[in-house]
Amino acid sequence: xTGVSQDPRHKITKRGQNVxxxxxxxxxxxxxxxxxxxxxxxxxxxxxxxNEAQLEKSRLLSDRFSAERPKGSFSTLEIQRTEQGDSAMxxxxxxxxxxxxxxxxxxxxxxxxxxxx
Amino acid sequence: KQEVTQIPAALSVPExxxxxxxxxxxxxxxxxxxxxRQDPGKGLTSLLLIQSSQREQTSGRLNASLDKSxxxxxxxxxxxxxxxxxxxxxxxxxxxxxxxxxFGTGTRLxxxx
Numbered sequence: 001x002t003g004v005s006q007d008p009r010h011k012i013t014k015r016g017q018n019v020x021x022x023x024x025x026x027x028x029x030x031x032x033x034x035x036x037x038x039x040x041x042x043x044x045x046x047x048x049x050x051n052e053a054q055l056e057k058s059r060l061l062s063d064r065f066s067a068e069r070p071k072g073s074f075s076t077l078e079i080q081r082t083e084q085g086d087s088a089m090x091x092x093x094x095x096x097x098x099x100x101x102x103x104x105x106x107x108x109x110x111x112x113x114x115x116x117x
Numbered sequence: 118k119q120e121v122t123q124i125p126a127a128l129s130v131p132e133x134x135x136x137x138x139x140x141x142x143x144x145x146x147x148x149x150x151x152x153x154r155q156d157p158g159k160g161l162t163s164l165l166l167i168q169s170s171q172r173e174q175t176s177g178r179l180n181a182s183l184d185k186s187x188x189x190x191x192x193x194x195x196x197x198x199x200x201x202x203x204x205x206x207x208x209x210x211x212x213x214x215x216x217x218x219x220f221g222t223g224t225r226l227x228x229x230x
Contacts, residue, residue: 006160031216042121042206042220043161056216091160104149104210106218108161 002026004109006092012115013082020078021112025094032075033093033106034067036060043091049075050097082116089113119144119211123221130197131229138192138224140207145185148210151218152181152192155204164205165192197228 005024013019025032031050035043046065047057051072061067064082069075079086090113093106120143130136140150149168153161165174165181167190173182180193190207204225208218 004160033216033218035218040222042208042222043218045217045219048216058217093161105151105163105166107163108153110160113158 004092004094004107006090006109006112008112009110010113010115012117015084015116016081018078018080019082019114020076021090021092021114022074022076023092023109024074025092026107028098029094029096029107030072031095031097032069033095034075034077035091035093037089037091037111038087046077079114082114084116087114087116119147119209119219121207121209121219121221123205123207123224125224126222127225127227129227129229132197132199134197135193135195136197136226138194138205138207138226140190140192140221142188142190142209142219144211145188146212147185148212148215150181150183150190150207150209152179152190153206153208155206155223157204161206194226199228199230202226202228 007022033048034046037043045058046061047067049069052069064080067077089111091111093108095106122141151166152164155161167174167183178195183190204223206223208220
């Protein structure tokens, strides 16, 4: 499968614990995005990378959240000291700005569903 | 601040009917607009992407139109099938330097066999 993959698909954790999610984008896609979706809502933008550089962060991304893309390939999203309000689906997407490949269309992974108890 | 609205929130139609889903946005200075499908508990599947210079895009039984000046897009689904049942989301990218997508809350579509 050459689509966007995310791991794990589901995570249950206790309040106060740290969690880390991984996203593997479509190969050759230089842009990677993280979104968060709560029940009944559309996804909300968190942050995005072009190659290894984190170029934009939403105000939704509090100090407890950190994202990395160390080699410009896969990315990790870490949440420290989780709170019940962090329970959501965390979605990763990728795209490319190389015109010959796609017109900036974002392709999404299956998501990681986080439940904080 | 860009805001995206999708009405209705839910729609049920008998199998075989043609239907239209609506999306409106407040800032007409968009770079592109994407329509997605989301099945319960799953990620998003991209259906159609319309660049700001385009008026419509077609893929199979799906046709999406864009009217930037009025801040509206529609997704037309022909000859609906039970497998079309899902939540449909539209999202806009506001301008070239801004990479994020702003999503509506979606329309939950149910096709009745």
